[in-house]
Amino acid sequence: MKISTPTLLVDKNQVYRNLEKMVKKTKKNQVRFRPHFKTHQSAEIGEWFKEFGISSITVSSVRMAECFAAAGWNDITIAFPVNILEIEKINTLAKKIDLNLLVESEKVIQFLENELESKVKVWINIDVGYHRDGIKWDKLNEITKLASLIEDSNILVLKGILTHAGHSYKSRTKVEIVQVHIDTISKMETIQMHLAEKGFFNIEISVGDTPTASIVDEFSSVDEIRPGNFIFYDLKQVQIGSCSENEIAIRFACPIVAKYEDRNEVLIDGGAIHFSKDYIFDDNKRKIYGYITKEIDGKWESKIEDSYVISISQEHGTVKLNTKYFNEVNIGDVLLIIPVHACLATNLMGKLYLTTGQEIKAKCR
Amino acid sequence: MKISTPTLLVDKNQVYRNLEKMVKKTKKNQVRFRPHFKTHQSAEIGEWFKEFGISSITVSSVRMAECFAAAGWNDITIAFPVNILEIEKINTLAKKIDLNLLVESEKVIQFLENELESKVKVWINIDVGYHRDGIKWDKLNEITKLASLIEDSNILVLKGILTHAGHSYKSRTKVEIVQVHIDTISKMETIQMHLAEKGFFNIEISVGDTPTASIVDEFSSVDEIRPGNFIFYDLKQVQIGSCSENEIAIRFACPIVAKYEDRNEVLIDGGAIHFSKDYIFDDNKRKIYGYITKEIDGKWESKIEDSYVISISQEHGTVKLNTKYFNEVNIGDVLLIIPVHACLATNLMGKLYLTTGQEIKAKCR
Numbered sequence: 030m031k032i033s034t035p036t037l038l039v040d041k042n043q044v045y046r047n048l049e050k051m052v053k054k055t056k057k058n059q060v061r062f063r064p065h066f067k068t069h070q071s072a073e074i075g076e077w078f079k080e081f082g083i084s085s086i087t088v089s090s091v092r093m094a095e096c097f098a099a100a101g102w103n104d105i106t107i108a109f110p111v112n113i114l115e116i117e118k119i120n121t122l123a124k125k126i127d128l129n130l131l132v133e134s135e136k137v138i139q140f141l142e143n144e145l146e147s148k149v150k151v152w153i154n155i156d157v158g159y160h161r162d163g164i165k166w167d168k169l170n171e172i173t174k175l176a177s178l179i180e181d182s183n184i185l186v187l188k189g190i191l192t193h194a195g196h197s198y199k200s201r202t203k204v205e206i207v208q209v210h211i212d213t214i215s216k217m218e219t220i221q222m223h224l225a226e227k228g229f230f231n232i233e234i235s236v237g238d239t240p241t242a243s244i245v246d247e248f249s250s251v252d253e254i255r256p257g258n259f260i261f262y263d264l265k266q267v268q269i270g271s272c273s274e275n276e277i278a279i280r281f282a283c284p285i286v287a288k289y290e291d292r293n294e295v296l297i298d299g300g301a302i303h304f305s306k307d308y309i310f311d312d313n314k315r316k317i318y319g320y321i322t323k324e325i326d327g328k329w330e331s332k333i334e335d336s337y338v339i340s341i342s343q344e345h346g347t348v349k350l351n352t353k354y355f356n357e358v359n360i361g362d363v364l365l366i367i368p369v370h371a372c373l374a375t376n377l378m379g380k381l382y383l384t385t386g387q388e389i390k391a392k393c394r
Numbered sequence: 395m396k397i398s399t400p401t402l403l404v405d406k407n408q409v410y411r412n413l414e415k416m417v418k419k420t421k422k423n424q425v426r427f428r429p430h431f432k433t434h435q436s437a438e439i440g441e442w443f444k445e446f447g448i449s450s451i452t453v454s455s456v457r458m459a460e461c462f463a464a465a466g467w468n469d470i471t472i473a474f475p476v477n478i479l480e481i482e483k484i485n486t487l488a489k490k491i492d493l494n495l496l497v498e499s500e501k502v503i504q505f506l507e508n509e510l511e512s513k514v515k516v517w518i519n520i521d522v523g524y525h526r527d528g529i530k531w532d533k534l535n536e537i538t539k540l541a542s543l544i545e546d547s548n549i550l551v552l553k554g555i556l557t558h559a560g561h562s563y564k565s566r567t568k569v570e571i572v573q574v575h576i577d578t579i580s581k582m583e584t585i586q587m588h589l590a591e592k593g594f595f596n597i598e599i600s601v602g603d604t605p606t607a608s609i610v611d612e613f614s615s616v617d618e619i620r621p622g623n624f625i626f627y628d629l630k631q632v633q634i635g636s637c638s639e640n641e642i643a644i645r646f647a648c649p650i651v652a653k654y655e656d657r658n659e660v661l662i663d664g665g666a667i668h669f670s671k672d673y674i675f676d677d678n679k680r681k682i683y684g685y686i687t688k689e690i691d692g693k694w695e696s697k698i699e700d701s702y703v704i705s706i707s708q709e710h711g712t713v714k715l716n717t718k719y720f721n722e723v724n725i726g727d728v729l730l731i732i733p734v735h736a737c738l739a740t741n742l743m744g745k746l747y748l749t750t751g752q753e754i755k756a757k758c759r
Contacts, residue, residue: 033479034457067708089709090663092399109709110651112663113726114398133652136725161710162652162661195707286475287498287527296527298455298477302741306671342560343432343737344454344474345526360501361478372708376667377742 030386032363035299036282037374039261039381039389040329043278044077047259051242052081058248063087063106063235065257068372071381071391072100074260087255091115091122096393098126105129106235108193108255110154110162111137116144123147131191133164138178138185145184152191152235153179157216158209159195166192166216169223176229189233189252190220197240203270210241218250243271261371264320268309274367279381280322280329281366281374283346285358293355294339297364299346304366305373306341315339319366321348327384332367395751397728400664401647402739404626404746404754405694408643409442412624416607417446423613428452428471428600430622433737436746436756437465439625452620456480456487461758463491470494471600473558473620475519475527476502481509488512496556498529503543503550510549517556517600518544522581523574524560531557531581534588541594554598554617555585562605568635575606583615608636626736629685633674639732644746645687645694646731646739648711650723658720662729665709669731670738680704684731686713692749697732 055062064078065087075086075097085104088094094105095118106129111119122128124147131154132138141149153175156163164172172190179187197209217234224232237254243266248254261279262272283299308316318338323330335351348364358364368374375381379392420427429443430452440451440462450469453459459470460483471494476484487493489512496519497503506514518540521528529537537555544552562574582599589597601607602619608631613619626644627637648664673681683703688695700716713729723729733739740746744757 033477033483034455090399109663110661112398112649112651114649114728118398134725140726160657161705161707161712165656284477284479286477291530292525296475298474301670301672301738305666306738307666340526342526343741347526360499361505363479373666373671376708 030382030384032282033284035284035303037303037378037381038280038282038384040278041077041383043276044074044260047262047276047278048078048081051256051259052083054246055254058251060248060251061085061253063237063253063255064260065089065108065237065255066097066393067093068257068260069375069391070393071389072097072393073389074391075100075102075393087257090394091118093394094122094128098122100393103127106152106255107131108191111141113137113140113144116140119149120144120146123149129188132175132179133162135175135178138175138182141185142178142182148184148186150186150188151179152188155190155192155217155220157192157194157213159193161193161195163192166220169220172220173224173227173229176224176227176232180229187229187232189235190217191235192217194236194238194241197238198265198269200240200269203244206240206244206270210236210245213241214250221250239266240269240271258371261375263371263374264309264317264367264369265307274331277367279368279371279374281319281368282363283366285360285362285364288355288358288360293350293352295348295350295355295358295364297346297348298344299366300341300344302343303374303377304338304341304346304368305370305377307370307373309369311337317369318346319368321350321354322365322367324365329365338366395747395749397647398649400649400668402668402743402746403645403647403749405643406442406748408641409439409625412627412641412643413443413446416621416624417448419611420619423616425613425616426450426618428602428618428620429625430454430473430602430620431462431758432458433622433625434740434756435758436754437462437758438754439756440465440467440758452622455759456483458759459487459493463487465758468492471517471620472496473556476506478502478505481505484514485509485511488514494553497540497544498527500540500543503540503547506550507543507547513549513551515551515553516544517553520555520557520582520585522557522559522578524558526558526560528557531585534585537585538589538592538594541589541592541597545594552594552597554600555582556600557582559601559603559606562603563630563634565605565634568609571605571609571635575601575610578606579615586615604631605634605636623736626740628736628739629674629682629732629734630672639696642732644733644736644739646684646733647728648731650725650727650729653720653723653725658715658717659704660713660715660720660723660729662711662713663709664711664731665706667708668739668742669703669706669711669733670735670742671706672735672738674734676702682734683711684733686715686719687730687732689730694730703731
């Protein structure tokens with residue numbers, strides 16, 4: 030394909046390999062697989078999931094739920110605490126599909142009880158240590174009170190307890206990831222047992238950030254996992270320990286517009302409006318906005334030593350290259366970049382291209 | 395207006411004040427005002443500039459030039475080194491409008507000489523210290539060689555030398571900003587004089603990042619300035635010293651979806667896909683993704699003490715509030731946020747709303 034501006038490429042075969050691996054694991058563990066679609070936001074890529082028999086999904090906004098409902102998905106969890114200002118849209122959606130919502134306060138439960146027009150399933154959103162959203166796992170009395178309120182409702186159906194252990198992203202080894210998972214499950218089981226003692230049975234457990242879903246083999250008491258990023262992976266996930274570099278299914282292709290001989294750097298058409306401003310630190314504490322790679326015989330190679338995106342502004346990217354590769358490339362060549370954060374990059378680009386050149390829309394929101 | 399999801403608001407009166415101030419300054423100094431439209435990317439806001447008699451603009455990509463050309467702008471500088479892979483689009487544009495391009499290497503000049511189909515004006519892109527793009531200012535022989543190549547061309551018209559002193563963004567006081575400007579002008583004048591000695595006259599000087607354009611009063615030898623961000627301003631510009639907080643013309647409005655009593659924090663619908671991941675450090679070295687403010691009698695107040703966006707993920711924002719304000723707000727209220735980086739936020743949102751509720755499209759790209 031002819032590339033003239035920053036382009037996000039996706040290797041469909043690698044996506045299928047990532048998907049197959051996760052599907053196998055969920056089947057082996059007999060857990061429901063409810064992948065998070067915020068990573069790709071693509072109705073077309075959603076169809077690839079259907080080939081594996083997947084029928085329930087996770088999204089992060091009402092808008093995204095509307096879009097995937099229109100694309101034929103009938104069982105959707107909005108993994109974001111209910112925004113009560115969106116009640117009209119929620120009511121419209123709940124009439125059409127099997128909708129799962131997250132609640133974490135009496136106020137919102139009472140609001141839904143008053144305003145909802147059709148039955149919805151609700152999950153109590155639990156904070157097991159990330160401290161972003163959810164009710165703290167050890168507030169057992171409060172959690173029980175929420176469960177009672179939901180049980181008393183005619184319109185809310187208590188499905189279970191749900192958490193996003195986002196602190197797994199601080200891990201740097203597989204062992205650390207597994208520790209986060211064990212700790213998460215232990216906390217979720219504590220709640221589940223407490224609720225059972227209080228007469229609430231069939232409380233499901235839903236977990237599933239990409240790091241733990243990628244590394245953990247046994248899901249024991251888990252009923253559902255919801256990873257999203259695993260479909261593409263990225264440099265953050267490699268750094269965390271979730272995957273290897275060759276499992277990353279996307280690359281940026283960016284034209285070289287200038288070469289700077291005195292600093293072994295090239296300027297690319299590609300910046301914050303394409304990649305996002307997310308970065309990782311390398312072992313030398315340098316900020317890395319992407320590593321550089323090559324395509325040889327239609328295959329993406331490993332990252333090139335000492336070659337990385339060193340800084341970005343709105344549309345400019347500055348890339349440091351090792352001397353050998355610097356001498357190989359010229360103005361007008363297209364540089365291949367391994368992205369730092371797949372979800373934000375895909376959100377910014379709004380489309381991807383298969384290596385065959387076919388466009389894949391990724392704006393289901 | 396009824397707000398239910400993250401919404402970017404713009405105060406049209408403040409935009410006019412920011413615009414008028416800059417227009418007055420350019421008139422007093424008799425410099426051409428060629429504002430950078432990458433900040434707003436809005437054909438509608440472009441019309442506001444026309445009311446001030448502005449007819450020449452700057453953009454950062456060929457796509458943006460195409461869009462603003464379609465919106466009736468006939469004199470456009472693409473302030474990004476020519477990407478030779480976009481020659482077809484450049485040729486189409488150059489037939490329609492008065493196009494200004496940036497060059498910085500022999501290779502690109504020779505390419506344009508061979509491939510361009512209509513006359514274009516070119517500026518030699520100079521690096522005065524930002525070290526992102528441009529030919530280093532002290533490579534006087536190389537710059538002269540580029541000027542000769544351009545002069546020898548039948549299709550390229552040498553307009554002048556241009557720089558973006560992006561290192562002004564490292565300033566933290568007005569004095570530092572002025573120092574960057576003085577240093578920039580001194581380097582640009584050195585080149586101009588050297589070129590004059592070699593027989594190149596009428597070489598214009600184009601400068602104009604927002605910090606220096608906002609603070610400097612005298613532009614002496616400058617022929618053109620190109621600030622963009624000044625139209626909205628943001629927390630980065632306040633920190634640099636370019637403006638005061640009450641000159642910032644935009645705010646985010648984001649619903650509160652949860653309250654956490656034990657940590658005086660609220661969760662908002664609003665994250666990296668709305669604000670971008672840009673941040674500033676406050677005096678205590680805390681990362682700030684936005685300050686919190688209120689609207690009273692239709693007027694945006696100053697930032698509320700000890701209240702700021704403390705962390706963001708893809709769609710979630712965590713906001714720390716002082717105890718008094720924390721006790722005032724509730725789930726379902728809309729929080730007003732002063733953005734860190736206007737350009738990236740506007741790029742992500744793709745639209746703004748006047749405080750009257752009228753939608754302003756901002757996707758001219």
